Amino acid sequence: MDLGAITKYSALHAKPNGLILQYGTAGFRTKAEHLDHVMFRMGLLAVLRSKQTKSTIGVMVTASHNPEEDNGVKLVDPLGEMLAPSWEEHATCLANAEEQDMQRVLIDISEKEAVNLQQDAFVVIGRDTRPSSEKLSQSVIDGVTVLGGQFHDYGLLTTPQLHYMVYCRNTGGRYGKATIEGYYQKLSKAFVELTKQASCSGDEYRSLKIGESLNIGVVQTAYANGSSTRYLEEVMKVPVYCTKTGVKHLHHKAQEFDIGVYFEANGHGTALFSTAVEMKIKQSAEQLEDKKRKAAKMLENIIDLFNQAAGDAISDMLVIEAILALKGLTVQQWDALYTDLPNRQLKVQVADRRVISTTDAERQAVTPPGLQEAINDLVKKYKLSRAFVRPSGTEDVVRVYAEADSQESADHLAHEVSLAVFQLAGGIGERPQPGF
Ligand code: 16G
Numbered sequence: 001m002d003l004g005a006i007t008k009y010s011a012l013h014a015k016p017n018g019l020i021l022q023y024g025t026a027g028f029r030t031k032a033e034h035l036d037h038v039m040f041r042m043g044l045l046a047v048l049r050s051k052q053t054k055s056t057i058g059v060m061v062t063a064s065h066n067p068e069e070d071n072g073v074k075l076v077d078p079l080g081e082m083l084a085p086s087w088e089e090h091a092t093c094l095a096n097a098e099e100q101d102m103q104r105v106l107i108d109i110s111e112k113e114a115v116n117l118q119q120d121a122f123v124v125i126g127r128d129t130r131p132s133s134e135k136l137s138q139s140v141i142d143g144v145t146v147l148g149g150q151f152h153d154y155g156l157l158t159t160p161q162l163h164y165m166v167y168c169r170n171t172g173g174r175y176g177k178a179t180i181e182g183y184y185q186k187l188s189k190a191f192v193e194l195t196k197q198a199s200c201s202g203d204e205y206r207s208l209k210i211g212e213s214l215n216i217g218v219v220q221t222a223y224a225n226g227s228s229t230r231y232l233e234e235v236m237k238v239p240v241y242c243t244k245t246g247v248k249h250l251h252h253k254a255q256e257f258d259i260g261v262y263f264e265a266n267g268h269g270t271a272l273f274s275t276a277v278e279m280k281i282k283q284s285a286e287q288l289e290d291k292k293r294k295a296a297k298m299l300e301n302i303i304d305l306f307n308q309a310a311g312d313a314i315s316d317m318l319v320i321e322a323i324l325a326l327k328g329l330t331v332q333q334w335d336a337l338y339t340d341l342p343n344r345q346l347k348v349q350v351a352d353r354r355v356i357s358t359t360d361a362e363r364q365a366v367t368p369p370g371l372q373e374a375i376n377d378l379v380k381k382y383k384l385s386r387a388f389v390r391p392s393g394t395e396d397v398v399r400v401y402a403e404a405d406s407q408e409s410a411d412h413l414a415h416e417v418s419l420a421v422f423q424l425a426g427g428i429g430e431r432p433q434p435g436f
Contacts, residue, residue: 013040025393027074032132043143080167080309121149126157160312190304353391
């Protein structure tokens with residue numbers, strides 16, 4: 001490690017004194033103007049992670065759905081997964097180290113993780129369209145190069161595309177080509193193949209009689225509409241599990257099944273197929289008699305169409321489109337399968353959102369005292385109702401969710417719960433007002 005060069009460059013990406021940030025649900029996120037030092041340091045950390053895993057690591061500069069003036073950064077692990085939890089802690093320590101302690105933290109991480117500093121490192125970088133992203137990704141590059149890492153800057157990419165690139169590069173191109181064309185080719189080829197099979201009836205696909213029965217699970221979060229959960233359990237007869245908000249929690253749970261389908265109400269989700277199932281399907285596609293072979297081929301294309309590296313809205317949309325074509329359903333017919341319960345989401349400003357802690361996959365508030373009891377009493381006033389609150393992992397707010405049998409009831413319940421949060425959890429600014 002060239003400590004002299006690190007000190008020199010670090011001074012060019014100086015940390016504002018006293019600023020404390022946390023590697024949260026989706027990496028670091030805050031106002032873009034506070035992130036220069038974090039970007040530089042995440043470049044350094046990506047190199048250490050790359051050396052340790054002897055693999056390509058991804059760095060994505062984005063704050064996703066946050067306001068434009070925010071930005072953020074997250075690291076992508078070798079198989080396109082989210083960064084391992086122990087490295088999230090290293091990321092937090094490194095980002096928060098004051099200038100004079102930064103080198104020591106860097107050395108501590110290398111020692112703790114037995115990083116061979118002689119090993120080569122390769123980092124791929126992507127960014128979103130925010131005006132601040134280009135400069136911030138340059139700071140990541142500074143961090144990578146000062147530690148002697150090689151890099152490829154993909155420029156503008158969606159986050160799932162960067163996950164795809166990392167996965168491709170670390171699987172020797174077997175999964176696909178690590179280029180933007182490669183990504184589109186992979187999805188479009190699987191889509192075209194799949195829709196060509198529209199002659200094969202949905203029943204063959206449904207039976208999944210490829211070998212013994214598969215262990216299928218659906219994973220949702222507390223935000224999933226109550227009607228969707230009921231439909232899955234009572235009509236589709238599949239087991240449904242609830243995890244904390246954030247792709248990494250759902251992804252982790254979905255990995256427990258032969259086929260794990262996970263989805264968040266805000267659009268993140270995918271279906272994961274275990275390696276054993278994928279192999280079985282591929283073998284069946286070669287061997288079985290005609291009808292079953294067709295069904296296996298179809299499943300093989302569905303697996304290819306889902307971006308296995310991460311939840312990907314583009315690939316999910318194509319899968320839906322293809323399955324609707326195969327089943328001969330219109331979007332309207334699909335939408336009419338069940339009706340969502342009316343619901344409302346609100347935000348409440350509080351002095352410190354960490355005063356709210358939760359349990360039971362964020363469906364129950366543990367602190368502050370009295371808040372859960374207040375929510376329980378409010379929920380009792382409405383039919384088919386449910387409400388919960390949780391501190392956001394990406395914005396400085398508390399989120400409130402309510403659903404009930406009518407929109408008016410859902411709106412009232414959400415408002416009343418907001419008032420309870422405001423009173424019991426240290427609300428600041430104007431009291432929440434009714435009406436939306
Ligand atoms: C991030 C997460 C998403 C989660 C959302 C919750 C990833 C890739 N994305 O966008 O899964 O639903 O944050 O935001 O992890 P919140 O904590 O502000 O409600």
